[in-house]
Amino acid sequence: MTEYSSLLLENAVNELSKLPGIGKKTALRLALHLLREDKSRTETLSRSLMMLREKIMFCERCHNISDSAVCGICSNLRRDENVVCVVEDMRDVMAIERTASYNGLYHVLGGVISPIESIAPADLYIDHLIQRITQEPIREVILALPATIEGDTTSFYIYRKIKSDSLKITTIAKGVAIGDALEFTDEVTLGRSIQQRTLFDQG
Amino acid sequence: MTEYSSLLLENAVNELSKLPGIGKKTALRLALHLLREDKSRTETLSRSLMMLREKIMFCERCHNISDSAVCGICSNLRRDENVVCVVEDMRDVMAIERTASYNGLYHVLGGVISPIESIAPADLYIDHLIQRITQEPIREVILALPATIEGDTTSFYIYRKIKSDSLKITTIAKGVAIGDALEFTDEVTLGRSIQQRTLFDQG
Numbered sequence: 001m002t003e004y005s006s007l008l009l010e011n012a013v014n015e016l017s018k019l020p021g022i023g024k025k026t027a028l029r030l031a032l033h034l035l036r037e038d039k040s041r042t043e044t045l046s047r048s049l050m051m052l053r054e055k056i057m058f059c060e061r062c063h064n065i066s067d068s069a070v071c072g073i074c075s076n077l078r079r080d081e082n083v084v085c086v087v088e089d090m091r092d093v094m095a096i097e098r099t100a101s102y103n104g105l106y107h108v109l110g111g112v113i114s115p116i117e118s119i120a121p122a123d124l125y126i127d128h129l130i131q132r133i134t135q136e137p138i139r140e141v142i143l144a145l146p147a148t149i150e151g152d153t154t155s156f157y158i159y160r161k162i163k164s165d166s167l168k169i170t171t172i173a174k175g176v177a178i179g180d181a182l183e184f185t186d187e188v189t190l191g192r193s194i195q196q197r198t199l200f201d202q203g
Numbered sequence: 204m205t206e207y208s209s210l211l212l213e214n215a216v217n218e219l220s221k222l223p224g225i226g227k228k229t230a231l232r233l234a235l236h237l238l239r240e241d242k243s244r245t246e247t248l249s250r251s252l253m254m255l256r257e258k259i260m261f262c263e264r265c266h267n268i269s270d271s272a273v274c275g276i277c278s279n280l281r282r283d284e285n286v287v288c289v290v291e292d293m294r295d296v297m298a299i300e301r302t303a304s305y306n307g308l309y310h311v312l313g314g315v316i317s318p319i320e321s322i323a324p325a326d327l328y329i330d331h332l333i334q335r336i337t338q339e340p341i342r343e344v345i346l347a348l349p350a351t352i353e354g355d356t357t358s359f360y361i362y363r364k365i366k367s368d369s370l371k372i373t374t375i376a377k378g379v380a381i382g383d384a385l386e387f388t389d390e391v392t393l394g395r396s397i398q399q400r401t402l403f404d405q406g
Contacts, residue, residue: 003297005275006268012255015248019233030222032294034256035268042256045218046249052215053237053245065209065238072208091235094206 004028061132063108063125065090073097073106080104085142085194086129086158088112088151091183092144099191104142107132112145112154121157133162140168142197146181159200170197207231264335266311266328268293276300276309283307285342289332289361291315291349299347307345310335315348315357324360336365343371350377350392376401 004010009031016027034042058064059071062084066072073079073093083104087093093106109124132138141162145151159169173196182190207213212234219230237245261267262274265287269275276282276296286307290296296309312327335341344365348354362372378396379388388396 003300004268005293005296005300006259006270008251008255008259008270009268011251015251018244018248020236021229021232026224028294028297029224031252031255033223034252035259039256041221042252045221046253048211048214048218049234049237049245050249052211052234053242056209056211056238065207065212067209067211090208091231093208094231097206097208 058108062106063110063128064093064106078103082137082139083142084129084132084136084138084140085144087144087182088146095183095185095190096144096194099187099194101191101194104140109145109154112148112150113157114150124154126158126161129158130161133167138167140170142194143169143171143200144182144194148179155200169200171200172197261311265309266313266331267296267309281306285340286345287332287335287339287341287343288345288347290347291354295347307343312348312357315351315353316360317353327357329361329364332361333364336370341370343373346372346374348374 004013009028012031012034013024013027016022016030017024022030034045055067057066057068059066059074060069061074062071064071064073068075080103084107085096085102085104086107086109087096088109088111090108093108096102096106107125107129109126109129111119111124113119113121113124129141133141141158143155143158145155155171163169172190173193185193207216212231215234215237216227216230219225219233220227222230225233237248258270260269260271262269262277263272264277265274267274267276271278283306287310288299288305288307289310289312290299291312291314293311296311299305299309310328310332312329312332314322314327316322316324316327332344336344344361346358346361348358358374366372376399377392378399379385379393385393
């Protein structure tokens with residue numbers, strides 16, 4: 001006999017509690033909620049998760065999450081393709097888009113250089129950024145990486161790789177609190193930090 | 204353009220955030236977590252929810268959640284079928300089972316009488332309880348309903364329906380929680396625990 005009187009319920013609770021921040025008690029509450037709701041609700045939820053996991057694509061140009069080969073931002077002719085904002089991951093794209101302070105394109109690195117987590121430059125889309133700079137009409141690269149040691153290391157690494165007289169390299173203003181992730185920064189601070197970006201130099 | 208750069212992601216976030224206690228930010232974190240994990244994890248999660256919702260049964264005898272027509276408690280020959288504990292819902296069965304203090308059967312009402320939520324006696328499995336008392340060798344009914352106005356109303360209603368000389372009707376003790384200080388116990392609970400004091404023994 002299981003604690004839940006049902007193996008079906010126990011399985012659902014176990015799977016739900018593997019999600020981050022969801023313990024057994026919360027998982028049970030969620031499972032019992034689904035049992036009280038119409039069957040179609042559970043079908044819609046399950047299908048939306050499966051569809052997301054199976055059909056999601058990453059933009060060929062900027063590596064942002066996308067429903068098609070090229071994402072909505074990269075294919076939007078109203079965006080300024082002279083400016084590219086380099087970010088760690090897609091949550092940062094969302095965070096910057098919410099500020100409505102930026103009209104350029106993005107380049108999602110897929111992480112930051114971290115010896116501890118053994119993430120090397122080759123694991124990130126840095127080479128592709130260099131390639132984009134040679135192929136696209138990019139005049140400014142904004143480094144919008146987290147204000148952490150790993151973020152700074154990655155910024156310096158990219159700066160050394162891409163610096164040239166024809167390219168303006170900026171970084172978001174350090175209005176972002178040291179140690180904070182971009183996605184948790186409030187819109188006003190983050191928006192201002194983009195508008196008040198400064199020329200990138202070694203220190 | 205959606206805030207999430209992807210309709211697939213937006214759908215998943217919307218569906219997840221319909222769950223109780225899950226806001227948009229948490230839903231996004233869960234969806235992105237699934238994207239980072241192996242595809243099979245999402246499949247297992249979705250399947251377990253679908254299976255739960257489609258295959259779950261409720262015990263014919265006690266209305267507890269079950270994987271079969273009769274639940275594991277009702278079909279367990281070692282349980283004492285002379286005692287039936289009446290509870291509001293299946294979570295109460297789990298709570299009582301975890302105490303390992305009870306060896307009888309259960310009867311899950313599926314709610315309590317509540318004029319505000321328009322739950323009438325006919326919406327609950329009260330008639331079936333009366334039927335069980337006539338058909339099964341039940342000698343004691345324990346009313347283990349919540350210590351609220353609705354719970355008390357339901358207890359009184361059932362008591363009036365089932366009382367007879369041959370049936371013992373009891374209710375769980377209500378009083379100061381084990382480990383609680385008297386000064387932090389609410390007045391109503393403390394007052395009742397004094398009125399319903401029991402003989403002191405060393406047990």
